[in-house]
Amino acid sequence: MPHGSILVPLLFLFYINDFPQLVNDIALAVLYADDTSFIIANSNSMNMNQDLKLVLEITQKWFKSNIMLLNYDKTTSMQLFQALVTDLWLTHNLLMAKST
Helix, strand or coil: CCCCCCHHHHHHHHHHCCHHHHCCCCCEEEEECCEEEEECCCCCHHHHHHHHHHHHHHHHHHHHHCCCCCCHHHCCCCCCCCCCEEEEEEECCEEEEEEC
């Protein structure tokens, strides 16, 4: 297949189309071309870290069984937390929040 062919991304998606179902109970897999993102939601940070570890283990096994390599240099994670806002006030036309 020539490099830059329009069929390459399509064939790649056919090749990996079973992958999201493997983590479906733990995470939402978002595929775009050859990039994959996982969205893991959990209010308990310990459980979220365990879920992340499990998703990475499943991912590594899938890559190995499909003769692919996971590029750990391009693998990152980001945790987002929601702060509880207890007080709101307006100062200098800016809405300020105090979180606990």
